[in-house]
Amino acid sequence: MLIDRQDSYDEEGRDQRRFSVRVLVAMLILSLLLLALGVRLFTLQVGAHEHFTTLSENNRLRIEPMPPTRGLIFDRNGVLLAENRPAYQLEVTVEQAGDLDELLARLSGLVELSSLEIERFRASVRQRRPFQPVLLKANLDDETVARIAVARPELPGVEIEARPVRHYPLGEDFAHVVGYVGRINERDLLRLDARNYAGTSHTGKTGVERYYEDILHGTTGHRQVEVNAQGRVIRELSVNPPEPGQDLTLSIDVGLQRAARQALAPHDGAVVVIDPATGEVLALVSNPGFDPNPFVNGISHRAFAALQSNPHKPLFNRALSGQYPPGSTLKPVVALAGLEEGVTTAEHRMFATGYFQLPGHERRYRDWKRGGHGWVDLSRAIAVSADVYFYDLGHKLGIDRMAPMLGAFGIGSRVGIDATGERPGILPSREWKRSVQNLPWFPGETVITAIGQGYMLTTPLQLADVASTLANRGLRVQPRLLRALRDGSNGETVMQPVRHLAPVNAGDAHWDAIHEAMIESVHARHGTAWGSIGSNPPAGYRIAGKTGTAQVFSLAPDQEYDEAELDRLLWDHALFLAYAPAEDPEIAVAVLAEHGGSGGRVAAPIAREVIDFHLASRGRMAASGEAP
């Protein structure tokens, strides 16, 4: 028993010693493990500290763009044409939203979501930067805002943001001048400076909005913020504020623009009014117009399709992009070419029969007046718009002497107005025909070019510019829409300078002859605009003008033009260009009424209304001016 106990003590002692050895081994191993951990931590915390500090800063710091406020657009009298209105919009931060389908299903109970909006939303979700809120619905009404605000605790990632939205208070009347902004798309991204547009959602798409995008947009600012893992901004660390875009004051006169559109109203067409002294465009109408506001946040497919399929083409800017045969409106220019080239004189008279034939050719070039105009000189030829006189003059001049004069007046090239969409028209010449059709020029083509038919195409803007050049007796001023810039930050207004183009050089006597002829065509009993203007002249001033009736549809030589028998789309375009007061021109006008019929009957009265309105508003015309 004692021995057993002794053994057991010995045994216990051996076991305890063995245990102690094991404990020591364990402590050694533990020390080694802790040393390894220590080395690891030392490498992370001391060795790679800077690397991880950078990563940590990248995690928590974010540079956020601060989009600038877009400049406003005013008319010449300070009437607002484009403004920024605060509007509530529904935005979703996808990272916080969880299941998108579920969220959309829940939201659709609160707010009406069209399939288009959802489709757009999903597309933007794919393109977004992380933690960037994505627009779901714009222009929320107060009631919807309230409904969503109440339900927001159950809608993670859903935000209602007040953001400025571009608005065009005068809508339709100015859509073709001011244009509109729209959401930036992939094509826009190619031309825009990505850095300056980092926080911008919209950009000018058409018109002045597009042309002056750089000035209107301003410079994007930045702020450095601290964000958490959900991307939520915790605090602002530094700010570099944005520079707002500059305000534009256009040369457009809201009253005149509206008056011009009203005067044109039943017709599709264009009216362009220019101040010949400065080149300022006072009115630029293309009818029909359209409401630009739906375009700002994306017009629906259906509404857009309706606009596109509308036979009156409301989206088409006829004033700048419409190219029409000028018809007889350019006869003064052809006449000036004849005088300058010495092919004819103011006194030269010819007997204008009902048609013209090129020597040795059978084909008869008919006058618009059956039986002709009898004896005409140059002035009367312009006033009565004698086609035969100009066939003859054109033939004598030849295309090579006619085209340069037309070119000098700007036909065939853009006048360079400060809006998008301007087309150059066509100035026909031998070289032009060779390069486009690879065909030689035929004498018959010269003949019809002289009366503004054939290949020649002009825009209403070019015709107004021609009127302005005629008013200035050859001095060419570049038409422009921008009158002044106002710096948003210091309120300083900078007027835009008058820019001159290469003048049309012609003798004084020749200018006088053309000038008189244009007055004659309006105010003489035989003038083509006598019926609509001269017979009931405005009080206190005279108008110099030229009518035009441009053929859309070629008649066979033995056919008579009869409106009643023709489809309306084949009716002639009615044109008129004018300047007034004739002696001291203040405005130059071009009117185009598509398929309006006779220039004298349809286009001239429209120009008359525009001129009357303008001069009345400048106090030129007596109150009794409208008296018969």
Added chain:
Amino acid sequence: MISVTGRELTTSQWLLRSLRLDGTLLVLIAVLLMLGLAVLFSASGESVEALQRQISRIALGVLALLVVARIPISTLRALSPWLFLAGLGLLFAVVLFGDVGKGARRWLDLGVIRFQPSEIMKLAMPLMVAWYLSLRNAPPRFLDLLVVSVLIVVPVLLIMRQPDLGTALLVGAAGLLVIFLAGLNWRWFLGLGLAIAAVIPLLWTQMHDYQRQRILTLLNPESDPLGAGYHIIQSKIAIGSGGLYGKGWLNGTQSQLQFLPERSTDFVFAVYAEEFGFLGVVLLMVLYFLIVGRGLWIAAMAQERFCRLIAGSISLTFAVYMVVNMGMVTGLLPVVGIPLPLISYGGTSLVTLMAGFGILMAVHSRQRLVNR
């Protein structure tokens, strides 16, 4: 001053003795718990509510420690096989009726409380193995090894299937450490090492996808920065950006701005390392080392085999806890879901740990009685 057996004792010494506590260990644990609360306050985004909940858990843990410390070792020893059997039974029950939480079947709902039977095993396992081996001659023979292997493998497999890799690891380690401390011949460990090396490919095929993913992610966290690798990447950023001195308490951007996931539970070490830096980390490791050392000292001083084995195993399991947690948070080991002992937010493991310290206290006070 109270005089007991002729020696002068201070009030605190008397209190410790009557409560059967080891002052050194108690102070170390208290310091760690305080530190834990401070880190937790920061990691939870200065949430007083989280702090209060953790304090109530600590109170529960302290209660467990006090109660267990008062259980005589003989009683504990006698209870060991029954505790083990109960734990095993509950593990089977989990397989059959367990509640699913976060995709794993770990919980048993007893109507009043839900708890994880695997936590019981953390203590029942070393108690059982120590109980068995203390009945046998030392060092353990082959037969002993065979029996103990079964005792270890069955619960570990059950826990792995839940699946709960972290707890399985700790339970298995607790059992193995008893064998190690019992003096099992070294060559068996060599053999075990080889066996594990052989089993790894087999284990790989048995693993759940998420477990495999964790290991793959560990090898190359950058391969999936927003998915599986996110934890480790953000954790390393937090630790590394802490630097030598740390960003300061409540100033860790990785944790305060919520870049760090599971920052109050398994990854709380990263928060600590970010805010207190390398120096803070060294201090923490020293504290842990002292706790393990004190536990092993208590074990080594014990006169009875059962006491030595259980105290040694509990101390070393605690070491495994901390080494594995720090290893995974620093990206050295796979993320297996083991909390940082005494600091991570969470109730069950804290109570188990404190009960384990209670056993250490019981061993310590028994030794004092024996020595007297």
